[in-house]
Amino acid sequence: MDMSLVFAAMALQAGKFQTQVATDILKSNADAEKSAVQTLLGTGAQDASSLANVADGVGGNVDVSA
Template sequence: MDMMSMVSSILAAQAGNTQQQIATTFLSANASAEKSAVQTLLGTGTPSLANVAAGIGGNINVTA
């Protein structure tokens, strides 16, 4: 194997490794988004009061 073939194969391997790392990052982010969507649809996970009116979800005085 001549020198240019070796250099070319090393560069191709490095490019393939970079592409694999990027694909893994995107796959992980996609899986996290899907998990969040499923939890929202099922009503599980941490409940959020972000989309309710002021005063909703506060303490109620039941001694009156």
């Protein structure tokens, strides 16, 4: 077998592995961001329906400029 084919196959395997690692990291980051948003909204361990009893306008406008 030609060595260039061997190196090409190895490069493809390395690229596939790097893509898998990057995908796992992105998913982990997305899960962390979701958890942070749920914590800020107060819905982390509760149902979203538990916010039904709050006053009108609470949580309606969030200032994200800071």
